[in-house]
Amino acid sequence: MQPHEPVNFARFLFLDPRGKTAYRHWNDSAEQIVALLRAESGRVPADRALRGLIEELSNGSSEFAALWEAHDVRIHLAGNKLFHHPDVGDLDLGYEVASGRYPE
Incomplete structure (x- = not known):
C-alpha cells in the first residue's frame, strides 16, 4: 500500500493488509464505514476529496465495491470500535461524535 494523505480508517480497513486483523x-x-461514507456522500455530493476516496476504495477493494453497491446508509453517533493490536492485544475504544457535527 502506498502512503496517502490524509490517513484514514477506510483506507486502512480496505487497502492495507493489516486492516483485516486490526x-x-x-x-x-x-459495513459501518461504508454506510457512513454513503451517508456523507449524500450530505456533501460535491466533495471532490470524498468522491476521490470512494473511487480509490472501489478500485482497490472488491469488498468495498460490493458493500458500496448495497446502498446502505447509516450514521453512527456513538459506539465502540473493537481492535486487535499485535503488541497489546484486544482494545475496546468508545467513540462519540461531538454534538453539532451532523445536522438533526
Whole structure:
C-alpha cells in the first residue's frame, strides 16, 4: 500500500493488509464505514476529496465495491470500535461524535 494523505480508517480497513486483523469484527466495521461514507456522500455530493476516496476504495477493494453497491446508509453517533493490536492485544475504544457535527 502506498502512503496517502490524509490517513484514514477506510483506507486502512480496505487497502492495507493489516486492516483485516486490526478489527476484531472486520465485517461489521466494514459495513459501518461504508454506510457512513454513503451517508456523507449524500450530505456533501460535491466533495471532490470524498468522491476521490470512494473511487480509490472501489478500485482497490472488491469488498468495498460490493458493500458500496448495497446502498446502505447509516450514521453512527456513538459506539465502540473493537481492535486487535499485535503488541497489546484486544482494545475496546468508545467513540462519540461531538454534538453539532451532523445536522438533526
